Amino acid sequence: MDGVLTRPQLVRWRTAIFAIFFATGLGFASWAARLPAVKIDLGINDLQIGVLLFVSGAAAIVGLSLANVIVVRWGARRGMFGTIMAFSLGLMIVGLGVQFLQSYEVTAIGLALMGAGMSATDVMMNVEAAAVEQSFGKTLMPLFHAFFSFGTVAGAGIGVAIVAWGVGVAWHLWAVGILVLITGLASLGAVPVRELVQDEPGTKASRRERFTVALAVWRDPRTYAIGVIMLGMAFAEGSANDWLTIAMVDGHRESQTVGAIALTVFSVAMTVFRVLGGPLVDWLGRVWTLRILSIAAVVGLVMFILAPNLPIAFVGIALWGAGASLGFPLGMSAAADDPAKAAASVSAAATIGYLAFLCGPPILGWISHEIGILPTLWIIVVLIALSGLFSGAAKPLATSTVGAGHTHSPSRSH
Structure with a gap:
């Protein structure tokens, strides 16, 4: 125990x-x-x-x-x-x-x-x-x-x-x-x-019970709602990792060097917000953080797609990276709210998120071959917006010790 x-x-x-x-x-x-x-x-x-x-x-x-x-x-x-x-x-x-x-x-x-x-x-x-x-x-x-x-x-x-x-x-x-x-x-x-x-x-019986719990999370609607949050943000992150440099070179007609710089800007913005993300969530709460960052990601990606010049494109990339930074980790965090189901729920959420990482880039590649890379990115805009709409699913359960924000749980100060 x-x-x-x-x-x-x-x-x-x-x-x-x-x-x-x-x-x-x-x-x-x-x-x-x-x-x-x-x-x-x-x-x-x-x-x-x-x-x-x-x-x-x-x-x-x-x-x-x-x-x-x-x-x-x-x-x-x-x-x-x-x-x-x-x-x-x-x-x-x-x-x-x-x-x-x-x-x-x-x-x-x-x-x-x-x-x-x-x-x-x-x-x-x-x-x-x-x-x-x-x-x-x-x-x-x-x-x-x-x-x-x-x-x-x-x-x-x-x-x-x-x-x-x-x-x-x-x-x-x-x-x-x-x-x-x-x-x-x-x-x-x-x-x-x-x-x-x-x-x-554990005993064989306890393992059977664990398998039952592991399967039960796939029948819980909250698992899929959290999965939608992670799906949109996994696409937002994965599409940048695999297609941002190509979008900059083929879409905006910039050099490969500029494409590499663009990916660096995205990665730095994402990493910085992941470092700062914990205190931000503990202040605003998990749901409002996800909503605000999904708006930032949508605005940033739209700016990048429509950018008339390089400075606006880079501002868009920074917002895109910052906005996409916390969807995946906060989805994991939300899945762990119930300690009794934490292992099974996190495993299920991770599976949904990583499937998006693995399957998303090839799908986008096929579509971009048909319509071009910049028009393809509008699909990601829609998925990010959908992720933001489902942010309420990340609301902490009563069993959770994290994610409510300081205005909701003043007694949880550590």
Whole structure:
């Protein structure tokens, strides 16, 4: 059963989950930074690169599907021991397949393992992060997601240096894989075993009850309403990550350098608001924060689409990034409001959100091929507006210790 954790134990737990978010971001960005080298070393074309990315994405969907089962069967903490090892091993197999074996098939196997391990870890680290947040009694989920962003920035920066030094893909990904593995396993050692995240060993009957609860959340209308919030914002974030540079170059006829700067502006705006998001939510409340930021994202994206000049486009990009920054983490936070259903609900919400991340960019690519990239972005405007309309679904439940805002819960000061 759960015991009362001391302040130092809570801080160690929080720090451990911060480290896991950072490590997964680092690993993902390290692979992405070596895509040009992968293409050259394997002697493949863009279509074959696309197939590799599809393999990784398809495996990630499998990982999402398995994550809830893993949490129910073994708990979030023990489950992450296996998924982090799978993610790290996948990175190392990719390095082996690319540089030494120069095997397309081995590389694909590594990417499949990496994709499944990362997506399953994503679900479980969010389950743990939600439990940490409830234990502290203040909004922390945006900050956890900011650490993932810090990891991607670090991974991209290290990748630039590694490429400049002429280090091969294998040595790079092996080093990162080992670092991710050590960081992940060491961090999990500081995570307490808690019934809240289903880490307590149970009887067969209790596991059956857990599976029943896990399935029951899919019959709860609130799960789908929160899913709509996350769906719109996941599309808003994913579309920028994958299509902003192309929209700037092909849509606004700017250079590739300007496209890269645009993506940097978006990423910085998103990261800054994730760092500041917790205090903002604790002041305004979860629902009003989501409503205001959805308006900001809609205004920003419309400004970008219609921008007559570069300064207005960049202002729009900054608003777009800021507005899209908190939808995903606050959706996770809302899903964890009921401690009895937290693990199952967060797993379900994460599945909806990550499916949008994985499936959204290819769908947008197909549509943009038919009508152009800037007109395609109007679809994202509609989805963001829909996300804002459903923001009321994130209203904290009576069982929640976070998200109401200071005007509604003056007694919850920590």
